[in-house]
Amino acid sequence: MTRRRAGERPLEDSLIATAHALADAARTAILPHFRARGLAAENKLSEGFDPVTEADRAAEQAMRAILAERRPDDAILGEEFGETAGQSGLTWVLDPIDGTRAFISGTPTWGVLIAVGGADGPELGVIDQPYIGERFIGGFGHAEVVGPHGTHLLGTRGTDALSDATLFTTFPEVGTGAEGAAFARLSRDVKLTRYGMDCYAYALVAAGQVDLVVEAGLNAYDIQAPIALIEAAGGVVTDWDGGPAHAGGRAIAAANREIHAAALAHLKGTA
Template sequence: MTDAEQIIATAHRLADAARRETLGLFRSPSLRPDNKSLQGFDPVTEADRASERAMRALLDELRPEDAILGEEYGPKSGSSGLTWVLDPIDGTRAFMSGAPSWGVLIALCDDSGPRYGIIDQPYIGERFEGGFGRARMVGPRGETALGVRKGVALAQATLMSTYPEVGSPEEREAFGRVAKEVRLTRYGLDCYAYALLAAGQIDLVIEAGLQPYDVCAPIAVIEAAGGIVTDWQGGPAHQGGRILAAATPELHAEALQFLRS
């Protein structure tokens, strides 16, 4: 196999392993979330930990020269110049509530950012991938090519974000300026919102306070589908922070104007 083919095959094996670990504990009465935060509530469960451990074990076997950055177990150095960025459960609050919108995020990055990514939705059986010439979703209805929705102006757009609060009061105000301009705003789907943008179902995702493991896989999938993802200044977004994902450059420019105002 070429290196790209090996990376893709490895990523799917990681996603399969994470599915097994997470589905085994989803909606389990024995699940007891812990709080990682000294202030507020930042939940983690044994499903998060088991999912990441399984993926790391596979990477140690299949790609030992690559670095790893995971949400629960931090960074591991490598020698290849490539880093696997893992979010073992994106949407732990949804997971612990029994909602099916949580997912698993897997990205392969180099110094310039994401090169390939998977957004996997284990419970609903959908897997979105992008990079190395691929942009597709495989789910209960079979395989579908990914492609963003084009020709939608801000006034007709659908906007999504995980939390109505978005971030700081200043960030909330900026988000509100965009939300006032769109046709529809919806909340609460975590990484699935980015997958829906890549699938041409929605047009914008705006969030703040994100980490690299929250965004690297969505960036790869959305860009492969023809979309654009930046920070709120129009710069690279793979380090996290404030995120603006848009279906088209024109829509991105419209939304960015209101975020900056």
């Protein structure tokens, strides 16, 4: 937000308060559906499987209603209801349930993703896991988690050797054959590779539990909240060329610059 000047903390406070309100509303809309018997899931694809449920739609509608009241001049990009134009230069990027496959399977690794920022990318991000009751929020130089253990500051790990690193991914579920081969090069040299977890893996990077998340085939609403959160916690998120990742595509999230550089070299085949 290049137009913001020093001392304009009220804007930051407003955005943070709004983000919490959105996450609260999404929790209320989603939780009655989680692990509910007979929950229907529609497939959004003619080939493959990309499910959507009433919980996805209800959560995004609830968040949009709050934005219409609190921040009517801001734009919105949501997974289920697309784009709404704005005039403020700010865009809220919403994924009401990141990990709907996990949601319909009953595993608590899905989450609500909320980000806000300008054309250059997100400045504030939330990963909220309603069932566990954990909310990770980061932006404006501050990152914290609020959950069953109270409120704690977040900070990424200092791992600098791939041989000591823990890596998460959604491969081979997503990505092309070439992307999968690049990931395999990286996976061979890390200490531990784990699969799945959706957005929760990014939260674990911010929390200092794991070192890397590598994915492909992302949309903007999949990655913007993790970018803001992880960067506020001290980490690095780029695309596989080392450039901005906020538009989606291929992303690498790393705990620090050293482990990011080492992983990026493996993905590029230059290690």
